Amino acid sequence: MSGTIQQPIEMKYMKEAIRQAKKAAALGDVPIGCVIEYQGKIIGRGYNRRMADKTVLAHAEILAMKKACKKMGDWRLEDCTMYVTLEPCPMCAGAIVQARIPRVVIGCLNPKAGCAGSVLDLLHQEGFNHQAETSVGLCGEECSRMLSDFFKELRKKKADKKAGEKAGAKDAEKAGGNGTEKIRTSSQLPVKPVGQEGHGDGEEDLQGAADDPRQEEQPGTDSEACQQEL
């Protein structure tokens, strides 16, 4: 990875990408945002809408590229710079190469799915007919914190829900009668080995709900990766 970050103009674009990411979080989607700049103007904005739109194609970068292409009247996005809060996944990195975007500024790294050097380095692959220059770490801490806060909140909601369900089951148990046995069965279900059960509350459920490697890395690791890069 190479490239010098020119603040504060670049910071302004990354802040807008962060603003986009927050829209995703408001809809319950993982907060990832993206903007595309051309000659000092933003020509495309996007935020992760995978859950909202129920499609894996609705990543922030793809949506921003769609808008930018429409604005440019061209599938090529030459002379544009992309600002994205999280290192692009294989799909988005592929699209960046296809669109010939010359420069990508990345907020923080994605150690489990990033394709600008973390898992693969699709943006700097010499065999392709296009390579993008990348800069990593602009507003990195903020981008990373946004993700870890989102997942913290998600885990909390799940824990609260579970606690609520348990309380509900106990109340029903107290009520006695025919329901008692059934409820006992469900609250004592030995479905998982004990060790797994305790661990499963957070991460495993999170992955199940999230259903994307982009989301596995968030608690902890990516902020570390980010700081290293900074």
Ligand SMILES: [Zn+2]
């Ligand atoms: Zn993507």
